[in-house]
Amino acid sequence: MASKLGRLGTKLRLLMIAPIIGVVLLATAGSAGAATTSVAGNVSNGGGAVVYSTERCTTFTGGPDMQITSWPGSTMYIAPNIDDNGSWFTENYVTYPQNSGKKAFGDLVAGTCFHIAAHRDATWDFWDTSTWGGNLTY
């Protein structure tokens, strides 16, 4: 009898733990396969945008995430090419250095491939560095 009650207790504990395990598994599955790599591109002096030519495909929904680690002295914008109207910087962009933490730039469904583009504000800022670098999680 005691042994039966013990087995029942174990089953109940397992039943209680199962939803927690399920939630943890779902949370990790969402980011499974996500990779973080460093990327670097250039930003044209004079304000024009530069599109980074390598395509990436995000492995999770809600990203990709970008953390910029270096940018030209002036304000820089970076965006994936997902704007409905075909323009790069009308929505879904991140501004640096104002938002210099890790940010989701855009909201893509897992499996969506994208290019990224960067541009800067300073039209006459000829002397700053014209490159940017960061970590992309996708």
Added chain:
Amino acid sequence: MQGSWRRRWRPVIAILSLTTLVIIAGCAASGDVEDLSNATSLIASAESRTPLPPGSHFDASGFVTQSGVSYQSGWFLSVAESEAQCKWYGYWLQGFNADDTTQMDAAQATFKLMDSWPLYTDDPQTGQYFDSLEQKAELGDPTGLQQFISANCGGFTN
């Protein structure tokens, strides 16, 4: 007399030197981008390097560039390869739906060729992702290619 000439022209020479430096700096910064004045031949070259399924052709709208935007070297080839990838995936699915193994085999042979494209090799993770979809298809499961087309291809499937 000579010293006075030099003094008079010194600001002009300084301005000219500065302008030259600015131009050189600007050129150096833009050396890694596509020359859009030469876009027609760059697009033609990208298209000629990228095979499409029988009866298919490139859609010009994919190559349209935005004014005021520069594109890093390799952009046009990347566009051509992306479009071709969608069309080859569509070609395989068409064969799968029609139970046409010849068509599926032709697409699968091209999948192997595509492995060497910059689209696949520039970023290893991206290449592995494409390979995983194609391997799934080769095992008879079309869902990976279907999802890819739904997420990425818009009208580029024929």
